[in-house]
Amino acid sequence: MLNYIWFGMMLIGVVVGALTGNIDAVTEAAIDMAKVAVNLAIGLIGIMALWLGIMKIAEESGLIRIIAKGLRPITIRLFPDVPEDHPAIGSIVLNMSANILGLGNAATPLGLKAMEELQELNPNKETATNAMAMFLALNTSSVQLILPATVVALMGSLSSQIFITTIVATTMSSIAAVVAVKFLEKRKRFSIVNRGDV
Amino acid sequence: MIDSFVGIINEISKYIIPFLLVGIPFYGLAFKKVKVYESFVEGAKDGFTIAVRIIPYLVAILVAIGMFRASGALDLLLDFLSPVLSFIGFPPENLPLALMRPLSGSGSLGLLTDLVNQHGADSLIAKIGATMFGSTETTFYVLAVYFGSVGIRKTRHAIMAGLFADAVGIISAVYVCRFFFE
Numbered sequence: 001m002l003n004y005i006w007f008g009m010m011l012i013g014v015v016v017g018a019l020t021g022n023i024d025a026v027t028e029a030a031i032d033m034a035k036v037a038v039n040l041a042i043g044l045i046g047i048m049a050l051w052l053g054i055m056k057i058a059e060e061s062g063l064i065r066i067i068a069k070g071l072r073p074i075t076i077r078l079f080p081d082v083p084e085d086h087p088a089i090g091s092i093v094l095n096m097s098a099n100i101l102g103l104g105n106a107a108t109p110l111g112l113k114a115m116e117e118l119q120e121l122n123p124n125k126e127t128a129t130n131a132m133a134m135f136l137a138l139n140t141s142s143v144q145l146i147l148p149a150t151v152v153a154l155m156g157s158l159s160s161q162i163f164i165t166t167i168v169a170t171t172m173s174s175i176a177a178v179v180a181v182k183f184l185e186k187r188k189r190f191s192i193v194n195r196g197d198v
Numbered sequence: 199m200i201d202s203f204v205g206i207i208n209e210i211s212k213y214i215i216p217f218l219l220v221g222i223p224f225y226g227l228a229f230k231k232v233k234v235y236e237s238f239v240e241g242a243k244d245g246f247t248i249a250v251r252i253i254p255y256l257v258a259i260l261v262a263i264g265m266f267r268a269s270g271a272l273d274l275l276l277d278f279l280s281p282v283l284s285f286i287g288f289p290p291e292n293l294p295l296a297l298m299r300p301l302s303g304s305g306s307l308g309l310l311t312d313l314v315n316q317h318g319a320d321s322l323i324a325k326i327g328a329t330m331f332g333s334t335e336t337t338f339y340v341l342a343v344y345f346g347s348v349g350i351r352k353t354r355h356a357i358m359a360g361l362f363a364d365a366v367g368i369i370s371a372v373y374v375c376r377f378f379f380e
Contacts (some may be wrong), residue, residue: 056241175272
């Protein structure tokens with residue numbers, strides 16, 4: 001599916017760009033964004049190193065195991081394929097906590113750590129597992145309790161009103177994510193063995 | 199009451215990161231005799247490799263998004279969708295943000311800033327926009343970074359589920375705000 005979306009965006013970009021006379025802007029955007037992508041990735045190095053270092057301490061002192069155990073009743077329903085005492089559960093829980101608390105900077109390194117640990121359980125290294133898809137969908141649905149600082153800055157004293165509507169909307173999108181993943185993972189066109197799925 | 203509640207939460211949130219940075223090594227050092235400095239360095243080593251590993255995925259996704267955005271295709275889509283959306287009570291002013299949100303964080307923040315400046319933070323449109331922004335994520339970026347970091351190329355149902363969740367979040371934002379503020 002990503003193959004079609006990816007190519008589709010570029011194709012539409014070129015066709016519409018040509019029709020509207022924006023073709024120069026399309027070219028420029030392609031070149032600019034390639035640079036932006038590298039800068040974003042390089043910019044992640046420091047913050048990644050910081051949180052991965054702290055995570056390592058949490059892991060070696062047994063903290064992650066304690067947290068993972070406490071939340072097992074919830075995680076076993078969302079990630080039934082991940083063994084009970086696997087470190088991935090601890091990282092997933094920490095990533096979710098960071099998301100809920102609005103700590104975007106910490107959430108990404110913790111999430112990538114979780115992905116690495118989920119990948120250990122994955123027999124087909126290039127194909128996403130059910131647990132990975134669930135984890136990704138939950139992340140993109142943005143479970144959060146604390147408003148992004150940018151929104152607070154923009155909305156000022158009205159942020160309090162937005163606080164409640166955001167929690168309601170984000171709860172709906174998270175429920176939708178869980179339901180969609182559970183429903184779609186059983187569809188034939190998304191099955192792991194289906195070679196035809198692009 | 200709600201005002202002070204949000205104030206307290208925001209105040210507490212300032213202390214979360216400093217607390218974690220000190221609290222986790224403290225627990226390790228004091229209770230488990232972990233060599234905290236050595237563990238930190240050991241874990242931090244992976245930061246570089248992971249960041250470098252996601253570069254190709256990020257380039258692929260961001261270039262496609264950039265081309266799509268720069269072409270003005272979003273405006274065409276807007277003209278096409280506006281009448282339908284007005285009919286179901288979705289303010290057309292909020293549509294650009296809704297379409298931009300899964301694609302680009304900075305792009306959608308720019309659009310939200312625009313909405314607030316044009317209509318005022320007090321307006322229903324700005325409130326819907328801020329709720330949309332807070333309740334969804336830049337799905338394509340998260341997908342590229344998370345799957346890219348472990349070399350997953352076949353994403354199966356992840357993207358469809360992610361976009362479905364975004365759509366539900368965005369539509370909920372509209373109706374929840376209309377319910378509360380209208």
